[in-house]
Amino acid sequence: MTARWTIFCSIIDNFGDIGVCWRLARQLVNEHRLEVELWVDDWPALSGFVSAQCPAFDEAALLSSSHILWADGVCIRQWPRPWKSQFLLDQHIAVSDVIIEAFGCELPDAVKQALVDVSKPLLWLNLEYLSAETWVKDCHGLSSPQNVSRLVKKIFFFPGFEQGTGGLLRETDLINKHAHWQQQADLRQQLIQLAGLKPVACDNPLLVSLFSYHTPALTTWLDALVEQQQPVICFVPVGKSLDGIQSYFSTSQLVAGNVLSRGALTVVVLPFRSQEEYDCLLSLCDFNLVRGEDSFVRAQWAARPMIWHIYPQDDGVHMLKLQAFEQLYLQGLENDVRKAWHAFSNGWNQGEDCRELWHHLRPQLSGLQSHARKWQKKLAVMPDLATNLVNFETLFKLSAHP
Ligand code: TRH
Numbered sequence: 001m002t003a004r005w006t007i008f009c010s011i012i013d014n015f016g017d018i019g020v021c022w023r024l025a026r027q028l029v030n031e032h033r034l035e036v037e038l039w040v041d042d043w044p045a046l047s048g049f050v051s052a053q054c055p056a057f058d059e060a061a062l063l064s065s066s067h068i069l070w071a072d073g074v075c076i077r078q079w080p081r082p083w084k085s086q087f088l089l090d091q092h093i094a095v096s097d098v099i100i101e102a103f104g105c106e107l108p109d110a111v112k113q114a115l116v117d118v119s120k121p122l123l124w125l126n127l128e129y130l131s132a133e134t135w136v137k138d139c140h141g142l143s144s145p146q147n148v149s150r151l152v153k154k155i156f157f158f159p160g161f162e163q164g165t166g167g168l169l170r171e172t173d174l175i176n177k178h179a180h181w182q183q184q185a186d187l188r189q190q191l192i193q194l195a196g197l198k199p200v201a202c203d204n205p206l207l208v209s210l211f212s213y214h215t216p217a218l219t220t221w222l223d224a225l226v227e228q229q230q231p232v233i234c235f236v237p238v239g240k241s242l243d244g245i246q247s248y249f250s251t252s253q254l255v256a257g258n259v260l261s262r263g264a265l266t267v268v269v270l271p272f273r274s275q276e277e278y279d280c281l282l283s284l285c286d287f288n289l290v291r292g293e294d295s296f297v298r299a300q301w302a303a304r305p306m307i308w309h310i311y312p313q314d315d316g317v318h319m320l321k322l323q324a325f326e327q328l329y330l331q332g333l334e335n336d337v338r339k340a341w342h343a344f345s346n347g348w349n350q351g352e353d354c355r356e357l358w359h360h361l362r363p364q365l366s367g368l369q370s371h372a373r374k375w376q377k378k379l380a381v382m383p384d385l386a387t388n389l390v391n392f393e394t395l396f397k398l399s400a401h402p
Pocket residue numbers: 012013014015016017018019020052129211237271272273274275276278291292293294295296311
């Protein structure tokens with residue numbers, strides 16, 4: 001019988017949580033042939049995200065629907081607040097083999113109540129945020145005793161960059177897709193054409209993408225791009241990153257399709273695309289500024305030079321996470337390249353002046369390019385997150401039914 005996995009996702013303020021859950025759900029269905037129900041609380045935010053992923057999908061219909069949506073083989077359900085516990089017990093929890101509580105979203109009390117009465121073994125996985133910190137390996141796979149049925153086992157599952165962690169999301173064909181996109185000269189040319197550059201400037205522009213949070217560093221980086229010798233095209237998807245672009249160009253209400261120019265810089269505003277189209281953009285650009293968790297990981301699979309704008313936390317702990325990643329990522333890099341990357345990354349994340357820092361980093365892009373390729377290969381040796389989750393459940397089942 002096909003196993004049933006139930007994922008709970010709370011959309012906080014961006015698309016990171018749903019981005020990861022949606023990607024994972026699709027992979028569990030498409031590659032592992034599981035039945036997956038994805039419960040999401042913020043229905044309007046979800047429908048905006050899913051309509052970017054599946055253009056055929058009618059957003060208006062969803063908002064007026066019975067709160068169930070099928071997309072790419074995944075059953076997406078609205079996480080009702082307050083929960084209707086009887087309905088849940090009969091229809092869902094009792095038949096689940098695995099429940100994933102994504103990013104500490106805290107299961108509703110009614111679900112926990114339902115877990116008291118299950119009649120078959122059930123694995124409850126707390127899927128945590130990604131971190132390169134060294135404690136992750138020690139905490140990955142730890143169990144957390146709960147006051148529910150003895151048939152239920154709760155485990156902390158940590159994604160990570162090293163053996164001994166839960167790994168990273170990576171579809172089976174992802175590395176090949178990047179290789180394919182990067183071999184297609186016409187795909188890169190199509191991107192360049194979006195900027196409408198004069199033929200002479202089209203010769204060999206530097207292509208960069210920007211998907212970041214607000215930072216005063218942006219203006220200084222744009223200044224550096226404007227004064228470059230080589231033409232540069234910066235692709236910016238609609239969303240938070242556009243605010244800084246709008247104020248830099250003293251304009252408002254930018255929409256997808258807009259093109260702005262100053263000096264060597266041309267900015268192209270892109271629509272919020274599907275995850276796959278965004279992967280392709282990362283693949284074709286020479287340098288990507290990414291953020292959060294999912295785009296950060298995808299930029300690494302694209303094997304292109306990248307800088308990570310980490311999700312800022314009030315207590316500043318994000319800088320520790322950034323340092324931990326750097327320690328892994330920069331290993332094996334030549335000193336000059338390492339210094340330039342570190343300085344720009346730090347400047348960007350601390351909101352400092354990045355103008356000179358960019359002028360130091362740019363000549364190192366070819367060194368960073370070969371490093372990015374090696375890093376991609378190193379990560380790709382490890383099993384991916386979805387496979388690790390499935391293997392974990394197989395072992396759990398075996399131990400529950402020896
Ligand atoms: O949206 P984010 O800032 O998400 C963040 C982080 O995940 C953070 O850890 C979390 O705490 C916070 O949200 C609440 O950045 P992230 O993680 O890159 O997620 C963006 C998703 O949007 C990702 O799945 C890629 C996807 N995306 C598209 O589908 N199309 C696009 O055009 C773009 C630019 C992104």
